Amino acid sequence: MVVDKEIAEEFIAVAHRIVWCTVATTDTKGRPRARVLHPLWEYDETAGLAGWIVTRPTPVKVxxxxxxxxxxxxxxxxxxxxxxxxxxxxxxxxxxxxARIWAAYRDAPAPLGYDFWSVFPAGPDSDEVGLLRLAPYRLRITGIETLTGQRPPTSWRRSAKAGPKAAARAAGRGVG
Structure with a gap:
């Protein structure tokens, strides 16, 4: 199940306005670990919503x-x-x-746009550069109206039948 276009656009509008977010993963002992990163999100009618993060593939993240x-x-x-x-x-x-995502970051308007050459002078094909693809299975968007009870949160959840492999196939990309 692909994210509804209206929900994806609402999510992207908030995310791209705020720019930096807390990204949490789980360590090898099942404990959460958070860091602040700068995802770029894009929506495609067929593939749905995808997030991209250019980051160092540190041993911890890997x-x-x-x-x-x-x-x-x-x-x-x-x-x-x-x-x-x-x-x-x-x-x-x-x-x-x-290369495509590197250019998308470079070409995005401020404050979202970012030129990675200053951080990764060897370019997008360097072993120092990692590219993470994020395929949402759950979205939630809230605002002050939600906190004050004037509006319910906007939410979406991928159907149970569409796991990560199905999402990757729908996006035309392999898993891994």
Whole structure:
């Protein structure tokens, strides 16, 4: 089941306005571990919503995702806008995807846009660069109206039949 376009657009609007989010994974002992990262989200009518993170594939991140291939992205701002995505997370090694996402970050308007050359001078194909693809299985968007009881939260959950492999197939990408 692909994320409804209206819900995806609402999520992207909040996420791209806030830009930085807390991303949590699970360590090898089942404990949560959080860090602040900068995902870029895109929506496609066929593949649905996908998040992309250009990051260092540190031994900690690699071990966490090898054991438990899931991440939660949590956005919050002082106006009480919140967007949360619980996701299947997978490392993407193919060069065309890495180059495309690198360029998408570079070309995005501020404050979302970012030129990774300053952080990764060897470029997108360097072993220092990792690309994470996030495929949401649950979204929740709230605001001050939700906190005050004026509006229910916006939420979406992928059907139980559509697990990570089905989501990857729908996106036209392999799992891994």
């Amino acid at each position: 071990a966490h995702l090898a054991r438990t291939p899931f991440a939660t992205c949590s956005y919050w701002d002082p106006a009480q806008d919140v967007a949360i995505a619980d996701c299947d997370a997978m490392w993407v090694a193919d060069g065309p995807s890495r």
